[in-house]
Amino acid sequence: MKPVTLKQIAEQLKISVTTVSKALKDYPDVSPKTKALVKELAKTLNYKPNTFAVNLRTKESKTIGLIIPVIVHHFFSNVIRGIVSQAEKKGYLVIILQSNESYELEKKQIDLLMSQRVDGILISLANGTANFSHLNDVIAQDKPLVMFDKIAKIVKCSKIIIDDRKAAYMATQHLIDTGCKRIAHFRGALLPQNSIDRFLGYKKALIDNNMHYDPSLVYICECDDMSFEEGKKNAQQLLKDHKDVDGIFINTDLVAIGALTEFNAQGVKVPEDISIVGFSNWFMSSVISPTLTTIDQPGFEMGKAAFKQLYKEMKAVKKNKPIDYKEIVLETALVKRESTR
Amino acid sequence: MKPVTLKQIAEQLKISVTTVSKALKDYPDVSPKTKALVKELAKTLNYKPNTFAVNLRTKESKTIGLIIPVIVHHFFSNVIRGIVSQAEKKGYLVIILQSNESYELEKKQIDLLMSQRVDGILISLANGTANFSHLNDVIAQDKPLVMFDKIAKIVKCSKIIIDDRKAAYMATQHLIDTGCKRIAHFRGALLPQNSIDRFLGYKKALIDNNMHYDPSLVYICECDDMSFEEGKKNAQQLLKDHKDVDGIFINTDLVAIGALTEFNAQGVKVPEDISIVGFSNWFMSSVISPTLTTIDQPGFEMGKAAFKQLYKEMKAVKKNKPIDYKEIVLETALVKRESTR
DNA sequence: ATTGATAACGAAATCGTTTTCGAAATAACC
DNA sequence: GGTTATTTCGAAAACGATTTCGTTATCAAT
Numbered sequence: 001m002k003p004v005t006l007k008q009i010a011e012q013l014k015i016s017v018t019t020v021s022k023a024l025k026d027y028p029d030v031s032p033k034t035k036a037l038v039k040e041l042a043k044t045l046n047y048k049p050n051t052f053a054v055n056l057r058t059k060e061s062k063t064i065g066l067i068i069p070v071i072v073h074h075f076f077s078n079v080i081r082g083i084v085s086q087a088e089k090k091g092y093l094v095i096i097l098q099s100n101e102s103y104e105l106e107k108k109q110i111d112l113l114m115s116q117r118v119d120g121i122l123i124s125l126a127n128g129t130a131n132f133s134h135l136n137d138v139i140a141q142d143k144p145l146v147m148f149d150k151i152a153k154i155v156k157c158s159k160i161i162i163d164d165r166k167a168a169y170m171a172t173q174h175l176i177d178t179g180c181k182r183i184a185h186f187r188g189a190l191l192p193q194n195s196i197d198r199f200l201g202y203k204k205a206l207i208d209n210n211m212h213y214d215p216s217l218v219y220i221c222e223c224d225d226m227s228f229e230e231g232k233k234n235a236q237q238l239l240k241d242h243k244d245v246d247g248i249f250i251n252t253d254l255v256a257i258g259a260l261t262e263f264n265a266q267g268v269k270v271p272e273d274i275s276i277v278g279f280s281n282w283f284m285s286s287v288i289s290p291t292l293t294t295i296d297q298p299g300f301e302m303g304k305a306a307f308k309q310l311y312k313e314m315k316a317v318k319k320n321k322p323i324d325y326k327e328i329v330l331e332t333a334l335v336k337r338e339s340t341r
Numbered sequence: 342m343k344p345v346t347l348k349q350i351a352e353q354l355k356i357s358v359t360t361v362s363k364a365l366k367d368y369p370d371v372s373p374k375t376k377a378l379v380k381e382l383a384k385t386l387n388y389k390p391n392t393f394a395v396n397l398r399t400k401e402s403k404t405i406g407l408i409i410p411v412i413v414h415h416f417f418s419n420v421i422r423g424i425v426s427q428a429e430k431k432g433y434l435v436i437i438l439q440s441n442e443s444y445e446l447e448k449k450q451i452d453l454l455m456s457q458r459v460d461g462i463l464i465s466l467a468n469g470t471a472n473f474s475h476l477n478d479v480i481a482q483d484k485p486l487v488m489f490d491k492i493a494k495i496v497k498c499s500k501i502i503i504d505d506r507k508a509a510y511m512a513t514q515h516l517i518d519t520g521c522k523r524i525a526h527f528r529g530a531l532l533p534q535n536s537i538d539r540f541l542g543y544k545k546a547l548i549d550n551n552m553h554y555d556p557s558l559v560y561i562c563e564c565d566d567m568s569f570e571e572g573k574k575n576a577q578q579l580l581k582d583h584k585d586v587d588g589i590f591i592n593t594d595l596v597a598i599g600a601l602t603e604f605n606a607q608g609v610k611v612p613e614d615i616s617i618v619g620f621s622n623w624f625m626s627s628v629i630s631p632t633l634t635t636i637d638q639p640g641f642e643m644g645k646a647a648f649k650q651l652y653k654e655m656k657a658v659k660k661n662k663p664i665d666y667k668e669i670v671l672e673t674a675l676v677k678r679e680s681t682r
Numbered sequence: 683a684t685t686g687a688t689a690a691c692g693a694a695a696t697c698g699t700t701t702t703c704g705a706a707a708t709a710a711c712c
Numbered sequence: 713g714g715t716t717a718t719t720t721c722g723a724a725a726a727c728g729a730t731t732t733c734g735t736t737a738t739c740a741a742t
Contacts, residue, residue, distance in 0.1 A: 005697095005698060005699090006698065006699065007698075015721080015722085016721070016722045016723080017698085017699080017700095017722085018700085018701085018721075018722050018723075018724095019720085019721060019722070021698095021699065021700065021701090022700090022701090022721090025700090027701095028719095029719070029720060029721075030720070030721080031719075031720060031721090034720085034721090048455070048456040049456070049698085049699070050397070050458070050697085050698050050699070051456060051457050051458050052393060052396040052397040052400070052402070052458060052697080052698075052699095053397055053697070053698035053699040053700085053727090054698080054699060054700080055393040055396070055397075055699095055727095056391070056393040056394055056396075056397050056697090056698085056699080056700095056727045056728070056729095057698085057699050057700050057701085057726080057727055058699090058700080058727090059393070059727080061392075061393070063436070063457075071418050071421050071422045071425065072415070072418045072419050072421075072422055073418075074413070077412050077413045077414075077418045078413055080412050080413075080437070081412045081413055081439060084412065084437060084438065084439055085439070088438065093436045093438075093453070093457060094436065094437055095404070095434045095435065095436055095437075096421070096425060096435055096436075096437050097425065097429070097434075098422060098425055098426070112434070114389070115389040115390070115392060116392050116404075116434060117391070117392050117393060141344075228624075228628070257628055261628060264630065283569075283625075284624075284625045284628065287569070287598055287602060287625065287629060288628060288629065288630070289605065289629075289630045346727095346728060346729085347728070347729065347730095348728075348729095356691075356692085357691070357692045357693080358692085358728090358729080358730095359691075359692050359693080359694095359730085359731085360690085360691055360692070362729065362730060362731085363691090363730090363731090366730090369689095370689070370690060370691075371690070371691080372689075372690060372691090375690080375691085390728085390729070391727085391728050391729070393727080393728075393729095394697090394727070394728035394729040394730085395728085395729060395730085396697095397696095397697045397698070397699095397727090397728085397729080398696075398697055398728085398729055398730050398731090399697090399729090399730080400697080
C-alpha cells in the first residue's frame with residue numbers, strides 16, 4: 001500500500017541504502033551486477049523517489065510559479081499553454097495563480113510561491129500594481145523572476161514583451177494610410193505600461209503625420225477590466241461627442257468587438273463610416289462581422305520565451321553564476337481585415 | 342541571504358529547536374513569555390517554514406494536479422479559474438497540465454503528478470482515452486481523483502458533470518418547437534461520453550416527436566480537436582448532401598460558429614433557411630452575427646464543485662475514512678438567441 | 683519532609699534521499 | 713610476498729521541521 005522506499009529495496013537485497021541510491025543514479029562505484037539487481041527490483045516494486053525528500057536535499061522543487069491577471073482570456077491562456085508546454089519538456093511543473101488585477105492579491109501570491117519554494121516565478125503584472133517591493137524582494141533572494149507582457153520597466157529583471165509603441169504606431173498609421181482623418185483611441189486603464197506605450201505610439205503616429213492630437217479623443221477606462229461592455233459604452237459616448245471621428249485604434253480586441261457590436265446595432269457602417277483597429281488578434285476577431293483588423297500578439301511564443309529565459313536563470317543560480325537579465329522583444333504584425341478600408 | 346531556519350532562531354534565543362517549533366505552533370507547553378520572544382524574532386527574521394521539510398514530515402504537499410485536454414478554450418479556462426479560486430481559499434496550489442487530447446500524454450502526466458505526490462488529482466479526459474488503468478492505479482493508491490466534464494462512467498470515482506443528454510434533448514426540442522422539420526447533428530469525435538450523450542439526447546428528442554432519425558444526418562469528426570474549420574467543412578458537406586435540412590444541433594459552439602460563418606459566406610440565411618443551436622455558451626456566441634442559440638455550460642461552477650469534492654475526499658483520506666464517491670450534476674440552460682426562430 | 687501535580691523545556695527519532703568519506707576487498711604490480 | 717591501485721561497498725551526516733517522551737523545576741498539599 002504505502003509507497004516503496006530505498007530502505008525497503010536495500011533490505012530485500014541485503015545491501016545498504018547508499019548503494020541502492022547510487023545504483024539507481026548510475027554512480028560509477030557500483031558494480032554492474034548490483035546495479036542490475038537494484039534496478040530490476042525497483043521496477044517490479046514500482047519505486048518512485050519521494051519528491052519531498054529529494055526536494056529537501058537538493059533544495060529544488062522543479063516547480064515554477066505563474067501569476068497572471070486573468071485566466072479566461074485568449075491571449076493569457078495562450079501564454080499559459082506556451083509556458084506549460086515548454087516547462088514540461090524540461091521537467092518542470094507550473095503552479096498557476098490569478099491575481100485578478102489586484103495588487104494585494106498579487107503580493108500575497110508572490111508570498112505563497114516563495115514559501116512554497118518554487119524554483120522561479122513568471123509574472124504578468126496586475127493593473128493595480130504600482131509598488132514593486134514584493135518583486136524586488138524576490139530578486140533580492142536570488143530567486144529568478146521573469147516578467148512578461150505587463151511589466152514594470154523599473155524592476156531589474158528579465159522581460160519578455162512586444163514593442164507596444166511600435167505596434168500601436170503601425171495600427172494608427174494603417175488607419176491614416178487608409179484615409180482616416182480624425183482618429184480616436186480607446187486606451188483602457190491608465191497604469192499598465194502597455195496602455196501607456198500603445199497610447200504613445202498612437203500619439204506619435206498622429207504627430208508624425210501632421211495630424212492634430214486631440215486629448216478629448218482618448219477614452220480612458222476607470223474600471224480594472226477591459227471589457228466588451230466598456231467598448232459599447234465608449235462607442236456610444238463617441239457617437240454623442242465626436243460625430244466627425246472616422247477611425248479608432250482600440251487597446252484590445254474585446255473592447256473593439258464591443259464597439260463594433262454597438263456600431264452594428266446603431267447602423268454605423270464599419271469601415272465606411274468608422275474604421276477600427278484592435279489589438280491582440282483574438283480568435284474571435286477573425287469570426288466577427290465585419291472581421292477585425294488588429295495587431296497580432298504572439299501569446300504562445302511569449303509563454304515559451306518567458307519559460308526559456310527563466311530556465312536559463314534557474315540554471316545560472318544553481319551554478320552560483322550571476323544572472324544575465326534580458327529584455328526580449330517579440331515581433332507583432334498588423335493583420336488587415338474588413339474593419340478598415 | 343539564505344532562508345532562516347528554526348535552528349537559527351533557537352541559537353539566537355539560546356533555546357532548543359523543539360521549543361521554537363512549538364512556540365510558533367502555539368503548543369500549550371510553552372510559556373507565554375518565550376512564545377512572544379520566538380514569534381517576535383521569527384517575524385523580524387522573516388522566518389518561513391521550509392515547505393520541503395514540512396511536506397516530508399506531514400506527507401502532504403497542499404498541492405493538487407489538474408489535467409485538461411486544452412487550456413485555450415472558453416469552457417476549460419473557466420473551469421481552471423473555478424478550481425484555482427476555490428483551491429486558493431483552502432490553501433491549496435494547483436499544478437496544471439494539458440493532455441492535448443492524447444491518451445499517452447495523459448498517462449505520463451498522471452505519473453508525473455503521482456511522483457510529485459500531489460494530494461489529489463482533477464481530470465477531464467482526453468478524447469483518445471479508452472483505457473483507464475492509469476486512473477484506477479491512482480484510486481488504488483488511495484489518492485483522491487475527481488473527474489469532470491469529460492468522464493468515464495466505468496471508473497469508480499467522483500464525477501462532476503452536466504446532463505448532456507438532457508441538454509441535447511432540450512436543444513433539439515427547441516429546434517422542433519420552432520418549426521424545424523429535418524434536423525442534422527454535428528457530433529464531433531466518437532469516443533468521449535459527452536459526445537455520445539449529446540447524440541443520444543438528440544436522437545431521443547427526434548423519436549419522442551415522431552420524427553424520422555436519419556443516421557446520414559449525423560456528422561462525425563475523425564480529428565481530435567473540434568474546431569472552427571470542422572464546422573465550415575461540415576456545413577459545406579451538408580449543403581451538398583442534404584439541401585432539405587432546416588436545423589442543426591451542433592456539439593460545441595466553436596464548430597457552430599464555423600458553420601455559421603460558412604452559411605453567412607454562402608448566403609444561406611440563419612435562422613430563416615437553417616436554424617442552429619450550439620453547445621457551451623462561449624462568450625463569442627453572444628457577439629457573433631446572428632447571435633447563437635446555445636446551451637449554457639457552467640464552467641466556473643464546475644471547477645468550484647470539482648475542487649470542493651476533491652477537498653472532501655482529501656480530508657477523508659487524511660482521517661483514514663472511506664471516500665464517499667459522488668456524482669454531481671450541474672444545471673444547464675437553453676439560451677435562446679438569433680440563430681433559431 | 684515527602685509526595686504529587688503541573689508547567690516549561692529539550693534530546694532524539696523520524697520522514698526518505700543524497701553525498702562525502704572511509705573501509706574493505708579484490709586486482710595488479712614489482 | 714608485500715606494496716600499491718582499483719573496485720565496490722556502507723556508515724553517517726546532512727536537509728529542516730515535527731513529535732514523542734522524558735527530564736527538570738516549581739509549588740501546593742499532606
